[in-house]
Amino acid sequence: MSGFFRRLAGIPWRDIAGDALSRTFLCVKAFCVVHVIDHHVLSLSHVRGPSMLPAMNLAGDVVAVDKLSVRFGKVEPGDIVLLISPEDPRKLVAKRVHGLEGETVSYFVDPGNSSASKTVVVPQGHVWVQGDNPYASRDSRQFGPVPYGLITGKIFCRVRQLFSLPLHSLI
């Protein structure tokens, strides 16, 4: 019995604790690096849905999202941006910017059925976003101009396509 306790006392507890602490700290540092890069510099995202056809795939694309240019205000009409949905803040949506604050935007109210169009001035601090596929997209035509603060990143590159089957092989 006393042999067991003697062996227990012989184990280098302090070294083990020091080792464990330094490895935990290393994990914490790695997590912080990943968080800072993902949140503030560059991130990857999986977008899917019909609202940005033909630019983006229906089945889904993995895209690279640049967060720095949004922070410095370098978003321009024609950019595809990732933004928090104004209708459900738990969702992120990808749309194209059509107008910045102060600009005038014209759009078709009901593209399939009529050619009526409306013109609107984007208020201060907001942007007008639309999906490339006007027939299947919920965007500023439905929920109005979006505050700039909801934009989380600018999509600048497609990393790879998921399910990149060419269409003719499905027949």
Added chain:
Amino acid sequence: MAGAWAAVRPLVKSCFTGSLIGVTIADRYASLVTVDGKSMYPTFDPKPAERVLVEKLSLDRYNFSRGDVVVLRSPSDHRDLNVKRLIALPGDWIQVPEKQEIRQIPEGHCWVEGDNAGASWDSREYGPVRHFSVFLCSYEFGT
């Protein structure tokens, strides 16, 4: 030159690590904000400017209650932060104080007002605020 760099390197490394950890904690868990406007008087007194602890954990689950003091991005300039009280959540019906109108807060929005009604530019002017512009909930902290 190499000697100077070798002497400074541990300091630079620890500053860098510390700032990374600080940024992560400020983004995810809690951070400090200085309140220096008068729209929340008497809750927050602008002279002297008060430091407030804001927590971000409730942001993930949208765990807000009516009456919480929140920090939000101003809808007219995304770089400005406003501190206001959350009055109504999506789906609530409210009566706008000066205007005798009754409106329903649409989905994804909330209504915020400052405690100092005479000197506060809030939802009574700019309407319901998009839900995610709301930044975080705040608790009174220091002096």
